[in-house]
Amino acid sequence: MMGGDLGPRVIIPAIAQALQKNSNLTFLLFGNQHQAIPLLQKYTLQNHPKIQFHHTEQVIDADISFSKAIRQSKNSSMRLALEAVKEGKAQGCVSGGNTGALMGLAKLLIAPLPNIERPALTSLIPAMNGKSTVMLDLGANIEVSDYQLQQFAEMGNLFAQVMLGLVYPRISLLNIGTEENKGTAQLQAVHQQLKNRQDLNYIGFIESDKLTSYLTDVIICDGYTGNIALKALEGAAKNIIALFKKEKADSNICRSTKRYLLKLIFYRYYRKLQEINPDRHNGATLLGLSKVVVKSHGGANSNAFCYAIDYAIQQIEGDIPSRIMQGLSQLE
Amino acid sequence: MMGGDLGPRVIIPAIAQALQKNSNLTFLLFGNQHQAIPLLQKYTLQNHPKIQFHHTEQVIDADISFSKAIRQSKNSSMRLALEAVKEGKAQGCVSGGNTGALMGLAKLLIAPLPNIERPALTSLIPAMNGKSTVMLDLGANIEVSDYQLQQFAEMGNLFAQVMLGLVYPRISLLNIGTEENKGTAQLQAVHQQLKNRQDLNYIGFIESDKLTSYLTDVIICDGYTGNIALKALEGAAKNIIALFKKEKADSNICRSTKRYLLKLIFYRYYRKLQEINPDRHNGATLLGLSKVVVKSHGGANSNAFCYAIDYAIQQIEGDIPSRIMQGLSQLE
Numbered sequence: 001m002m003g004g005d006l007g008p009r010v011i012i013p014a015i016a017q018a019l020q021k022n023s024n025l026t027f028l029l030f031g032n033q034h035q036a037i038p039l040l041q042k043y044t045l046q047n048h049p050k051i052q053f054h055h056t057e058q059v060i061d062a063d064i065s066f067s068k069a070i071r072q073s074k075n076s077s078m079r080l081a082l083e084a085v086k087e088g089k090a091q092g093c094v095s096g097g098n099t100g101a102l103m104g105l106a107k108l109l110i111a112p113l114p115n116i117e118r119p120a121l122t123s124l125i126p127a128m129n130g131k132s133t134v135m136l137d138l139g140a141n142i143e144v145s146d147y148q149l150q151q152f153a154e155m156g157n158l159f160a161q162v163m164l165g166l167v168y169p170r171i172s173l174l175n176i177g178t179e180e181n182k183g184t185a186q187l188q189a190v191h192q193q194l195k196n197r198q199d200l201n202y203i204g205f206i207e208s209d210k211l212t213s214y215l216t217d218v219i220i221c222d223g224y225t226g227n228i229a230l231k232a233l234e235g236a237a238k239n240i241i242a243l244f245k246k247e248k249a250d251s252n253i254c255r256s257t258k259r260y261l262l263k264l265i266f267y268r269y270y271r272k273l274q275e276i277n278p279d280r281h282n283g284a285t286l287l288g289l290s291k292v293v294v295k296s297h298g299g300a301n302s303n304a305f306c307y308a309i310d311y312a313i314q315q316i317e318g319d320i321p322s323r324i325m326q327g328l329s330q331l332e
Numbered sequence: 333m334m335g336g337d338l339g340p341r342v343i344i345p346a347i348a349q350a351l352q353k354n355s356n357l358t359f360l361l362f363g364n365q366h367q368a369i370p371l372l373q374k375y376t377l378q379n380h381p382k383i384q385f386h387h388t389e390q391v392i393d394a395d396i397s398f399s400k401a402i403r404q405s406k407n408s409s410m411r412l413a414l415e416a417v418k419e420g421k422a423q424g425c426v427s428g429g430n431t432g433a434l435m436g437l438a439k440l441l442i443a444p445l446p447n448i449e450r451p452a453l454t455s456l457i458p459a460m461n462g463k464s465t466v467m468l469d470l471g472a473n474i475e476v477s478d479y480q481l482q483q484f485a486e487m488g489n490l491f492a493q494v495m496l497g498l499v500y501p502r503i504s505l506l507n508i509g510t511e512e513n514k515g516t517a518q519l520q521a522v523h524q525q526l527k528n529r530q531d532l533n534y535i536g537f538i539e540s541d542k543l544t545s546y547l548t549d550v551i552i553c554d555g556y557t558g559n560i561a562l563k564a565l566e567g568a569a570k571n572i573i574a575l576f577k578k579e580k581a582d583s584n585i586c587r588s589t590k591r592y593l594l595k596l597i598f599y600r601y602y603r604k605l606q607e608i609n610p611d612r613h614n615g616a617t618l619l620g621l622s623k624v625v626v627k628s629h630g631g632a633n634s635n636a637f638c639y640a641i642d643y644a645i646q647q648i649e650g651d652i653p654s655r656i657m658q659g660l661s662q663l664e
Binding site: 066143228230238 | 396397398460471474475506508511513515516539540541542543544545555556557559560561562563564565566567568569570571572574575
């Protein structure tokens with residue numbers, strides 16, 4: 001269940017971690033054996049019964065256009081991983097590679113659910129109270145129609161029900177203000193359409209400074225806006241946590257008399273900050289496909305990559321694609 | 333130099349603070365005397381030689397459309413403040429009121445600089461190293477033309493030169509990736525146009541997780557994108573600082589043996605976090621007008637409002653409108 005151009009240095013320790021937590025998992029790995037084997041040895045995963053390694057040297061570059069990526073994709077680790085999912089050899093795919101290529105190939109190889117016009121990149125984002133909020137689209141669709149935004153609301157609604165166990169989850173539309181006259185003509189139109197939906201608990205616009213405030217359960221936006229908002233949030237969180245870690249490192253040179261107390265205090269802070277640590281919420285799923293395909297952050301470390309694996313497992317266990325399909329068919 | 337629907341409870345203490353720092357300032361205040369006078373008394377500013385108070389009861393509501401706001405604007409505090417600027421009675425206006433109304437009225441009453449198609453909301457945003465980055469547009473123009481984005485780059489360039497004292501400041505375009513094929517068709521087109529400009533130090537796309545990384549000096553975007561990105565950043569910063577402050581308050585109940593050490597440690601943190609405290613960077617100017625008009629955050633406290641006043645003063649002292657005009661005329 002694994003493809004990725006991210007480099008085995010992150011993926012293999014993440015797999016070791018995932019297997020430690022759940023020894024029932026099976027991994028199909030696609031990548032370059034010259035890079036992977038020393039790492040598999042290091043983590044004592046060589047010839048592991050739950051890992052099948054498929055060697056390929058073909059990789060899709062990070063900075064090429066989608067059409068080039070598709071041409072370049074034959075025998076690439078990403079394509080092979082997706083083909084394994086398509087053929088039922090794996091139940092899901094996790095990749096840290098080129099987002100555009102992953103989405104394009106996934107849509108090419110794995111059927112979207114019936115009537116889904118555009119799958120949407122969907123994540124659980126952290127709320128300050130320790131809970132999570134569903135957000136989509138985070139970058140799959142730069143421009144979307146009114147109808148597609150409504151469909152994102154429908155999919156997000158079902159995703160929140162299954163993944164967060166919510167009944168009648170609150171749904172909001174991301175905008176630059178909460179008043180009805182704010183934002184683009186499209187947002188104003190979709191706002192009216194969603195207000196008229198009895199089947200959705202639509203509560204109105206939300207601004208991007210409230211993403212983590214737990215004022216809503218599902219945040220809907222086009223992929224361009226979602227990407228801008230989420231990266232801004234993640235950047236701020238990462239930077240502030242980096243400041244904090246630097247202080248923590250500095251404190252190691254404090255005298256031993258202070259040490260116990262420092263540890264105590266830092267522990268409290270650290271736990272607080274961990275709640276909004278973007279690593280813990282790594283992983284965006286292409287919601288609307290008939291199989292589970294998860295994109296990990298390009299810059300993820302192995303902890304973060306392990307969270308992306310968890311995210312895929314939760315969706316496979318919750319049978320998200322079927323639940324979405326059932327939910328949508330009841331609408332029609 | 334002051335109008336605002338924000339409430340005198342924030343503005344009047346901010347003015348007291350500003351006058352303490354610089355006794356040469358003069359303020360024209362527009363608002364409801366029944367609210368203001370008790371506060372002026374509290375801060376011993378009643379009959380202050382540097383404050384002229386103009387009573388009005390008319391206020392522009394926060395949540396009405398622009399056209400309604402204009403109709404409602406006669407004798408409103410905001411309009412009176414802008415008229416004072418127009419007539420030369422004040423050198424600049426600071427307001428915490430309805431952003432749409434402020435921008436609309438400012439454009440109606442105060443001439444834009446020659447050849448400026450659209451004034452843009454412009455702020456200095458904090459970088460993690462303690463420096464600042466110019467960012468525009470933050471919400472004045474939901475949709476813009478390619479030419480207008482280029483003009484934002486020209487204005488941002490001059491603003492960074494004057495306000496930050498930079499020579500040949502680095503200019504970036506906000507996008508959802510740094511590769512040439514990322515983002516909307518408009519961003520790709522403007523990217524090529526800016527690359528061909530010899531007079532601008534355009535360094536390419538920047539992603540929203542790098543807003544505070546000091547990788548650039550000027551960040552250009554349309555007002556919708558800028559608003560989404562900046563609010564996401566501010567929301568994250570505010571939330572994390574709030575977590576921190578809560579911890580700080582909690583610590584007050586710690587035993588006195590710990591107290592000195594806690595203070596020491598918290599002080600270091602606090603100073604670090606202050607560097608990226610959004611309060612310190614409150615204030616967005618409508619760049620491209622012939623006078624200085626600054627919008628303060630609707631939710632600003634008096635410290636933050638005082639920063640918005642400082643921001644206006646810096647621009648008045650730096651004679652930003654004339655410098656922008658001179659710079660642009662040299663381009664043609």
